[in-house]
Amino acid sequence: MHIDNRISGKTKIICLIGNPVEHSISPILHNTISRFMDIDLAYVTFKVEKNDLETAVKGLKALNIQGFNITVPYKKEIIKYLDENSKNALLMGAVNTVKYMDGRFYGYNTDADGFLRSFREETGESLMGRKIAIIGAGGAARAIAAKAAMEDAKEICIINRTLSKAQEIAEVVNNNIKKTVSCFCTEDANSLDVLDESEIIINATSIGMYPETEFSPVGSFKGFKKEQIVYDVIYNPGKTKFLADAEKAGCTIINGLGMLFYQAVYAYEIWTGIKLPEDILKNMYISIKEQINI
Numbered sequence: 001m002h003i004d005n006r007i008s009g010k011t012k013i014i015c016l017i018g019n020p021v022e023h024s025i026s027p028i029l030h031n032t033i034s035r036f037m038d039i040d041l042a043y044v045t046f047k048v049e050k051n052d053l054e055t056a057v058k059g060l061k062a063l064n065i066q067g068f069n070i071t072v073p074y075k076k077e078i079i080k081y082l083d084e085n086s087k088n089a090l091l092m093g094a095v096n097t098v099k100y101m102d103g104r105f106y107g108y109n110t111d112a113d114g115f116l117r118s119f120r121e122e123t124g125e126s127l128m129g130r131k132i133a134i135i136g137a138g139g140a141a142r143a144i145a146a147k148a149a150m151e152d153a154k155e156i157c158i159i160n161r162t163l164s165k166a167q168e169i170a171e172v173v174n175n176n177i178k179k180t181v182s183c184f185c186t187e188d189a190n191s192l193d194v195l196d197e198s199e200i201i202i203n204a205t206s207i208g209m210y211p212e213t214e215f216s217p218v219g220s221f222k223g224f225k226k227e228q229i230v231y232d233v234i235y236n237p238g239k240t241k242f243l244a245d246a247e248k249a250g251c252t253i254i255n256g257l258g259m260l261f262y263q264a265v266y267a268y269e270i271w272t273g274i275k276l277p278e279d280i281l282k283n284m285y286i287s288i289k290e291q292i293n294i
């Protein structure tokens, strides 16, 4: 029998807190990075109940954890329990990554950088000067809208079921980054014109996610054009109905796996202070795409 010496008394721990967490592929991503890089870190998940978030955060500090990720539904609520949050995380209204340093918790948002990096890697294009439609007005939509404005997008239009949530994002981005965001309610007929006229269409809702894979956030919209780049933040399934419909029209399609991968990479770099080498990242991403069965 071989002894298992992968975890020792020196192993540093990183964790994910959220609810639910069982489905998360973050442990696979982070533990793969540690294995590739030969770094003595182990990544685990903890399901935290609604009223236990503050206690969990205090507990993590008492345990001297190296850092942690936060997922649904706590990305916003966590902000008030941290000692300091980055300017971008505050603009995006969400923290997904926390680093522990000298007795203090520092909050960051790596989702938006993850989105941008995956968009660039998969299309070779930038967001500068582009006309972008974002469907949804939750945490993912806000991070993407803020990033697109920082990248000097020409126009950003947010389409959401609840108009007030889209208006809230428009106000934050227009007042703090660049006056470039307008919004429409999904029901509004003008939202179809927006989809028609956009160069990049992004689904940032959970519509179409497993197990409800038969739905699309744009319903039976038939207007996709082959010049459009269509991005879905969902990665399970790998090809949502939204992406399948866009692909039929000849569009360039991208799913959310790259965003997930690169937000993990940026988080890892924050925790360890190590810049992960490009060639290793490229190989790792190829292996992950091939081997993660979604």
Ligand code: NDP
Pocket (backbone or CB within 6 Å): 072, 111, 114, 135, 136, 137, 138, 139, 140, 141, 160, 161, 162, 165, 204, 205, 206, 207, 209, 233, 234, 235, 256, 257, 259, 260, 261, 263
């Ligand atoms: P939120 O709960 O903050 O927002 C959900 C959004 O989806 C809202 O705009 C909501 O509209 C809309 N929505 C949900 N259900 C419906 C429905 N039945 N009809 C119409 N609109 C609906 O979620 P997040 O922004 O955190 O996450 C959104 C998606 O992004 C999820 O699928 C998540 O897994 C994915 N994600 C992917 C990441 C990645 O790395 N690839 C990173 C982060 C998120 P309303 O405002 O009207 O309620």
